[in-house]
Each structure stands twice: as structure tokens, then as C-alpha cells.
Amino acid sequence: MSVIVLVEHTGGIIKKQSFEAVQYAAQIAGKMGTTVTAVALGSVAEAEMENLGQYGAQKVLHVADSRLDELHSRAYAGALIAAAQKENSKVIVTLHDIKGRAVAPRVAVKLKAGLVAGALSFPDTEKGFVIKKAVFSGKAFAYINILSDVKVIMLMPNTFPAKKEEGKAIVEQLDVSFSEKDFGVKVKSVNKVTGEVPLADAELVVSGGRGLKGPENWGILEDLAKELGAATACSRPVADSHWRPHHEHVGQTGGTVRPNLYIAVGISGAIQHLAGVNGSKTIVVINKDPEAPFFKAANYGVVGDALEILPRLTAAVKKFKEHHQ
Amino acid sequence: MKILVCISQVPDTSTKIVLKNNNTSVNSDGVTYVINPYDEWYALIRAIELKESGIATEIHLITVGKADVEPVIRKALALGGDEAVRIDAESNDPYETAHYIAEYAAGVGYDLILCGKESIDYNNGTTGAMLAELLDLDYIGFATGISIEANTAVINREIEGGEETDACNLPLVISCQKGVAEARIPNMRGIMAARTRPLKIITPSGITAVAEILSYELPPAKAGIKLVSPDDMDELVQLLHTEAKVI
Ligand SMILES: Cc1cc2nc3c(=O)[nH]c(=O)nc-3n(C[C@H](O)[C@H](O)[C@H](O)COP(=O)(O)OP(=O)(O)OC[C@H]3O[C@@H](n4cnc5c(N)ncnc54)[C@H](O)[C@@H]3O)c2cc1C
Numbered sequence: 001m002s003v004i005v006l007v008e009h010t011g012g013i014i015k016k017q018s019f020e021a022v023q024y025a026a027q028i029a030g031k032m033g034t035t036v037t038a039v040a041l042g043s044v045a046e047a048e049m050e051n052l053g054q055y056g057a058q059k060v061l062h063v064a065d066s067r068l069d070e071l072h073s074r075a076y077a078g079a080l081i082a083a084a085q086k087e088n089s090k091v092i093v094t095l096h097d098i099k100g101r102a103v104a105p106r107v108a109v110k111l112k113a114g115l116v117a118g119a120l121s122f123p124d125t126e127k128g129f130v131i132k133k134a135v136f137s138g139k140a141f142a143y144i145n146i147l148s149d150v151k152v153i154m155l156m157p158n159t160f161p162a163k164k165e166e167g168k169a170i171v172e173q174l175d176v177s178f179s180e181k182d183f184g185v186k187v188k189s190v191n192k193v194t195g196e197v198p199l200a201d202a203e204l205v206v207s208g209g210r211g212l213k214g215p216e217n218w219g220i221l222e223d224l225a226k227e228l229g230a231a232t233a234c235s236r237p238v239a240d241s242h243w244r245p246h247h248e249h250v251g252q253t254g255g256t257v258r259p260n261l262y263i264a265v266g267i268s269g270a271i272q273h274l275a276g277v278n279g280s281k282t283i284v285v286i287n288k289d290p291e292a293p294f295f296k297a298a299n300y301g302v303v304g305d306a307l308e309i310l311p312r313l314t315a316a317v318k319k320f321k322e323h324h325q
Numbered sequence: 326m327k328i329l330v331c332i333s334q335v336p337d338t339s340t341k342i343v344l345k346n347n348n349t350s351v352n353s354d355g356v357t358y359v360i361n362p363y364d365e366w367y368a369l370i371r372a373i374e375l376k377e378s379g380i381a382t383e384i385h386l387i388t389v390g391k392a393d394v395e396p397v398i399r400k401a402l403a404l405g406g407d408e409a410v411r412i413d414a415e416s417n418d419p420y421e422t423a424h425y426i427a428e429y430a431a432g433v434g435y436d437l438i439l440c441g442k443e444s445i446d447y448n449n450g451t452t453g454a455m456l457a458e459l460l461d462l463d464y465i466g467f468a469t470g471i472s473i474e475a476n477t478a479v480i481n482r483e484i485e486g487g488e489e490t491d492a493c494n495l496p497l498v499i500s501c502q503k504g505v506a507e508a509r510i511p512n513m514r515g516i517m518a519a520r521t522r523p524l525k526i527i528t529p530s531g532i533t534a535v536a537e538i539l540s541y542e543l544p545p546a547k548a549g550i551k552l553v554s555p556d557d558m559d560e561l562v563q564l565l566h567t568e569a570k571v572i
Contacts, residue, residue: 101467112535117419117448133448136448185492190488200485295550303552
């Protein structure tokens with residue numbers, strides 16, 4: 001009966017967001033009077049998997065096939081379904097991220113299960129199995145009731161921060177027989193942006209707009225990002241003018257971020273930009289125009305010239321960190 | 326080579342969301358509807374480019390919706406498509422939508438099925454992978470580039486912290502995002518020609534719902550912004566530490 005949760009790893013190191021998903025699943029399991037079984041795919045060290053016990057997993061089913069180090073949506077779905085069948089699970093949890101979005105929909109179809117993508121709440125079982133999610137790019141929320149026997153939940157990362165406790169999970173190997181078809185997608189090359197925090201995963205983001213005037217001014221924004229350990233992002237015209245690489249562009253036509261802190265510098269706050277960032281927990285806006293629409297969406301605002309304010313803010317963060325080591 | 330492009334009708338980004346019927350539905354009065362941006366700018370335009378370069382022979386468009394979605398599917402047709410299909414059903418659930426599309430697509434047989442990475446109304450981004458499962462096809466999500474060589478698609482796609490290049494035999498389902506194609510505007514000739522292109526209306530076979538939307542809620546108004554003097558960045562850092570607890 002246990003709740004199944006897919007854990008993701010990068011080069012064998014389990015992703016922080018997967019700890020959130022395990023803990024989320026553990027709370028659901030607790031309510032249902034059952035346990036959590038995590039599913040790990042590919043090459044992951046035993047100790048990494050045992051540590052999932054610290055987030056509430058009793059058991060980890062490990063499918064050790066190294067072909068699963070790459071995303072193969074058919075094979076992943078097959079492994080997850082095999083695990084669910086073994087544990088007789090009614091609830092399956094993945095992250096709402098690139099991998100989760102390739103796998104969970106397949107699992108849902110196969111098991112004829114209702115699915116909630118981008119889940120923002122624990123299921124409310126008073127009126128069924130009701131989960132909250134954001135719709136209209138954050139302009140509203142919807143409460144979805146899953147009607148089917150089996151339920152698939154794709155948890156929005158960075159929604160329920162994970163807290164570590166004592167615990168050690170039992171790791172069991174799970175044998176899944178794959179067919180050649182399961183690996184129909186051949187990976188030709190991988191190009192990782194190294195040394196930077198991946199934007200979608202970032203807890204802190206410093207973002208710049210046209211107000212920074214030109215690429216020559218990005219150094220002061222990067223200084224702040226470095227001091228904070230933040231990822232950098234930008235508005236669309238900035239990427240379109242090739243001041244910054246396209247993968248940094250956030251908004252309706254770019255990436256979506258949900259950090260704890262989004263610092264928007266010299267960005268007007270057009271609705272298309274907000275669509276990609278309004279899930280951020282705290283928003284700081286630095287803009288010289290007090291009428292800039294972004295101030296309406298912000299928690300903290302600084303009215304003034306970004307080129308002067310950024311170095312000051314970087315210095316203040318540095319000072320703060322020296323006192324809080 | 327036949328391509329199917331999935332088109333979804335969504336409220337324009339600038340729409341203010343207003344709820345009605347005791348928050349159980351969204352008020353559509355005064356809302357401008359558009360083609361979902363990811364479907365239009367990336368999936369559909371890439372399909373058109375593939376046809377213009379002689380790789381694709383036919384582009385079909387499909388949408389799920391009642392008669393009120395016709396202007397949007399016709400606009401898509403005007404951008405470039407050989408025929409369009411409207412599945413005459415209302416669906417806010419990706420499982421249902423994918424079933425309807427798969428049912429039609431299975432009967433025709435496409436070499437490539439393209440959709441946007443997500444629709445900007447329900448933000449699920451799950452239809453493509455569901456379609457792939459229903460049609461027993463491979464799936465690649467978040468594509469940033471698609472090229473076709475003989476019977477193989479070479480796809481650039483986003484991965485965590487970077488990009489990957491994959492190859493996969495056709496047929497295949499791909500969800501598209503920025504990078505896949507360059508935006509363009511429909512020309513008058515296209516709009517006129519689209520009037521004569523066929524729009525098929527299909528009645529789907531019913532399926533058992535697996536989920537339902539019970540209600541909607543608008544986000545609470547922001548508690549109000551706190552302004553900090555540009556000369557006191559120490560205060561901002563303090564607020565972010567003690568009040569917002571983010572650093
Ligand atoms: C269909 C569609 C999709 C779109 N998708 C996106 C998207 O995904 N992402 C996106 O970002 N945009 C998108 N846009 C564009 C969007 O509407 C805005 O045009 C864009 O976000 C503006 O970028 P900006 O704020 O950097 O530039 P501007 O609008 O030029 O604003 C610059 C801001 O900087 C301020 N400023 C100037 N100098 C300084 C200074 N020295 N110090 C401090 N502040 C200063 C100004 O007061 C102003 O508020 C889209 C538009 C359309 C029509």
C-alpha cells in the first residue's frame with residue numbers, strides 16, 4: 001500500500017528537491033497509515049539511498065541499470081509502474097520538473113490514474129483527494145479532485161522545504177526487464193553549463209533587465225549573484241539583444257523560476273515577465289522608476305539607479321556574511 | 326512526412342482572471358483568446374519550416390474544444406496548415422485531452438506530433454508525454470531544436486543545468502519551447518487561403534473522467550511593498566535575513 005516516490009539524482013548525488021518529494025510523500029503516507037518507498041534509477045551509491053530514511057522513506061527500490069542514468073521516459077515509467085505494482089501503491093509522487101514531466105504522465109495513462117501537475121498542497125481527503133495547483137501562470141489557483149483509484153502527484157519543487165531527521169532506509173534491488181524500445185532515444189551529446197547554479201533549481205536568483213543598459217554592466221550583477229550564491233537570469237529583450245544567453249531568459253516565453261528570493265534589477269515587470277517569476281517567495285525590485293509595475297508584485301523595493309545600488313548591495317551582503325559565518 | 330500539431334486555445338497573457346459561480350469557474354466575458362504561445366511560436370512554426378524546406382509534406386492541426394474555439398484553430402490554419410480537426414468536447418484535464426487527440430491520431434498515423442511545452446492556462450505540460458504513452462511512441466520534452474534526417478529526428482532539449490542532443494527514430498512526440506523556431510506573423514494570403522481549408526469536426530467517444538476541478542481561488546493581494554532607501558542596503562539585507570528569512 002505504500003506511497004511511491006521517484007527520486008532524482010545527478011551523477012549519483014540525490015537532488016535536494018527529491019528530499020522534499022520524499023518528505024511530502026511521507027506525510028501523505030502518515031495520513032494514510034502506510035509507509036514510503038522511494039524509487040532510485042541508475043547508478044546511485046547505497047549510502048545516498050539509505051540517507052533517504054532521514055526524510056521519511058522506509059525503503060528504497062533501486063533499479064541499478066546504468067542506462068537509466070539518462071532520461072528514458074518509457075523505461076522510467078516502466079520502472080515506476082513495476083515498483084508501484086510490487087508495493088501495491090495507490091499514490092505515486094514525482095517532481096514537477098523536466099524528468100517528472102516526461103515520466104509521470106506516462107505512468108498516469110498506463111495506470112488510468114488522475115494526475116495533478118505542479119501540486120502546491122497536501123491532498124485534502126475530506127472531500128475526496130483534492131490538491132491545489134497554480135493556473136493561468138500564477139494568476140489563480142485551482143483545486144483538483146482526483147477521482148481514480150490510483151493517484152499521480154507531480155510536486156512543485158521548492159514548495160515544502162525538507163528537514164533532515166534521524167533515519168536509515170532499507171535498500172532493495174528491483175529487477176525490471178526492459179525492452180530495446182524503452183531506450184529508443186539515443187543521447188548524442190550533453191552540454192552542461194558548469195560552475196553555475198541551474199536556474200530552474202535555484203533558490204536565489206538575481207535577474208537583470210534593459211535598465212542595466214548593456215552587457216558591459218553585467219559584471220556588477222554577477223558580483224551580487226556570486227556573493228549570494230545565486231543564479232542569474234534576465235528579461236526577454238536582454239536575451240534577444242544577445243546581452244545574455246537565451247537560457248537565462250525568464251517569463252512567459254522563457255524559463256520559469258520559483259526561488260525563495262528573486263531580485264529584479266532594471267526590469268519593468270511586464271505581465272509576460274511576471275508569468276515566469278511570480279511563484280517566487282520573496283521579490284525584491286530595484287528600479288529607478290517608482291511607477292514601474294514590478295513594484296506592485298514586490299515584497300521589497302528600492303527606487304534608484306541600479307548601477308549605483310548593485311555594488312552597495314553586494315558590499316552589504318558581504319559584510320552580513322562575514323558576521324554570520 | 327505527416328506532422329500533427331496540437332493547438333490549445335488560452336486566454337491572452339494580459340487577461341485578468343475573474344471567477345464566477347461561487348468560484349467554480351472562470352468568467353470568459355471580455356477575455357481575448359489566443360493560440361497557446363508555445364503551440365504557435367514553436368510547435369506550429371517549426372512544422373511550417375519543415376514543410377517549407379521540403380521535409381514535411383502535410384501539416385494537420387488538432388484542438389479539443391467546442392465551437393467557440395474555431396476562430397483560434399482557423400488562425401492557426403492561416404499561419405500554415407493543410408487541414409484542421411476540432412474534437413468536439415470540453416476538457417480541462419490533460420488525461421481527457423490526450424485521449425481524444427490520441428484516438429484521432431492513431432487512425433491517421435503521423436510521423437511527428439508536436440505540442441508546446443505547456444499551455445499557459447493550466448500549466449500542466451503533460452499532454453505530450455501522455456499522447457506518447459497512448460500511442461506507444463517515444464517522447465522528448467522541452468525541445469529547443471528539431472531537425473529531421475531521413476527517418477530520424479535530432480533534437481536539442483533542455484536538461485537540468487544544460488542541454489542535450491538526442492536522436493530518435495520517427496514516429497515520435499516532441500514538446501517544443503523557445504529556440505525551436507523563429508516567430509512570424511501570418512500574411513493576408515494565408516488568412517484568405519485558410520478560409521477554404523477544411524476544418525473537420527469529430528465527436529469523440531466518451532471516457533471516464535479521472536479528475537475534476539472543484540474550484541478556483543485568486544491569490545491574496547500582496548501585503549504591500551516595503552521600500553528601502555537606496556542608501557541603506559544593510560537594512561535590505563537585514564530584512565531579507567530576519568523578516569523574509571531567505572538569506
Ligand atoms: C507575447 C509576448 C511574450 C513575451 N515574453 C516575455 C518573457 O518571457 N520574458 C520577458 O521578460 N518579457 C517578455 N515579453 C516582453 C515584455 O512584455 C517586456 O517588454 C519585457 O519584459 C521588458 O523587459 P525589461 O523590463 O528588461 O525592459 P524595459 O521594459 O525597457 O524596462 C526597463 C526598466 O528598467 C528601468 N531602468 C532603466 N534604467 C535604470 C537604471 N539605471 N536603474 C534602475 N532601473 C532602470 C526602467 O525604469 C524600466 O522599468 C513578451 C512580450 C510579448 C508581447
